C-alpha cells in the first residue's frame with residue numbers, strides 16, 4: 001500500500017483537515033446531517049480513483065468541498081475527487097457507499113492523474129445509542145468505521161427497518177413411512193444450509209428473536225377406494241428466542257395398498273429438551289370398500305378419533321376378524337393392533353405407527369402409513385393417522401373407519417379454534433413478522 005500509517009488528532013470543533021501528503025490523516029469533523037462529530041482518520045490515495053459503490057456524483061469546487069459533501073451524507077464512507085483537466089478549482093466528486101476493505105479491493109483502484117481518493121475511518125462509536133431493536137454498535141472492518149451491526153431480519157442505518165422472512169419446512173420429497181435423508185430441497189430458500197437431519201427429523205436453530213406466526217399441518221391419509229382424511233392445521237403466534245433449537249418432524253401422506261390406504265403422519269415441532277411445542281394430527285387412511293368410511297380428518301382436540309389414543313398415546317384397533325390394520329402413533333406412545341372387537345387387548349405390530357419418541361416411523365403393511373406415525377392399511381381397512389394422540393381403526397366385515405390423529409398447539413392443548421385442515425403432505429411454516 002502506498003499510504004504511510006501516520007495520523008494525528010486535531011481537537012478543534014470547527015472543520016479542520018490536516019494533509020500529510022499521501023498518508024493516513026486525522027481530523028475532527030462535524031457531520032452536517034446529524035450533528036455528530038467525526039473523530040477519526042482519513043485514508044488518502046493521490047492520483048487514483050475508486051470506481052465502486054457510487055452513491056452520488058456532484059460537482060464541487062475543490063477537494064475540501066467534496067469532503068464536506070461526503071461528511072454531510074450519513075451513508076457516505078469515502079469519496080473520489082477528480083479535478084477537471086482545464087480548471088484548477090472545479091472538479092467531479094464521487095461519493096462512495098463503501099470504501100476499500102482492510103487490505104482488500106486494491107484492484108478497484110484505477111490510476112488516474114488528478115484524482116484523489118479519501119476514506120473516513122471513525123474512532124468513535126456514535127451509533128451506540130442509536131441502534132434499534134436490540135442491535136449493537138460495532139466496528140465494521142469492511143468500511144473501517146463503527147456502525148450498527150444489524151442481524152437478520154433488521155436492516156437500515158440504525159437497524160430500524162426489518163425484512164419479512166418465511167421459513168417453510170417440507171417433507172423434502174420423502175415418501176412413505178420413513179423420513180427425508182437429504183436437505184437438498186432447501187437450496188435457494190432461507191433454510192439452505194441451516195437444517196440438519198437426524199433419522200428424518202429436521203433440526204433447526206431459531207435465527208433471531210421475534211414474534212413469529214406459525215402454521216403446523218399434518219399429512220392426509222392415503223386414498224383407497226375411499227378418500228383419506230385431511231391433516232389438521234394448528235396455527236398461532238409465538239415469541240421465539242434466537243438460538244432455540246427446534247426438532248421438526250414433517251408428516252407424510254399415507255400410501256395406497258391393494259385396496260385401502262395407510263394413515264397420514266402427524267407433524268411435530270418439539271424443543272430440544274423434548275417439550276412439545278405443537279403437533280398437528282394426520283388424517284385416517286381411506287377404506288378399501290364401498291361400505292368403508294372416508295378416513296377421519298386430523299382432530300381439533302388432543303385425542304385421536306375412532307378408538308384413538310388419549311394423552312399422547314397411540315391409537316388402537318377394534319376388529320371382529322383377523323385384522324392387522326395399524327393404529328396411528330402418538331407423541332409418546334406407539335399405535336397398536338388388535339384382533340378383538342372388545343378392544344381390550346391391543347398389542348404391538350409392525351402395521352402400527354411409532355410414536356414421535358420412538359422415531360415416528362409409519363406402520364409397514366399393505367399400504368404403508370406416512371412418516372409421523374401413520375398406521376398401515378391391511379386388506380380393506382385403512383390405517384389410523386399419527387398425531388399428538390394417534391387415530392385408531394374400527395374394522396368389521398360390514399365396513400370400517402380409520403381415525404385421525406389429535407393436535408396440540410403452542411405448548412398447550414388446543415381449543416377447537418385455530419385448527420383447520422389441509423390435504424397432501426404436512427408442512428411447518430414460521431413467518432416473520
Ligand SMILES: *[C@@H]1O[C@H](CO)[C@@H](O)[C@H](O)[C@H]1NC(C)=O
Pocket residue numbers: 244271272273275
Ligand atoms: C424446554 O425449552 C423451552 C424452550 O426453550 C422452554 O420454553 C421450556 O420451558 C422448556 N421445558 C422444560 C421442561 O425445561
Ligand SMILES: *[C@@H]1O[C@H](CO)[C@@H](O)[C@H](O)[C@H]1NC(C)=O
Pocket residue numbers: 301302303310
Ligand atoms: C379425551 O378422551 C378422554 C378419555 O375418553 C376424555 O376424558 C377427554 O375429555 C377427551 N378430551 C377431549 C379434549 O375431548
Ligand SMILES: *[C@@H]1O[C@H](CO)[C@@H](O)[C@H](O)[C@H]1NC(C)=O
Pocket residue numbers: 339340341342344345
Ligand atoms: C377378546 O377379549 C375378551 C376379553 O378380554 C376375551 O374374553 C376374548 O377371549 C378375546 N377374544 C379373542 C379372539 O382374543
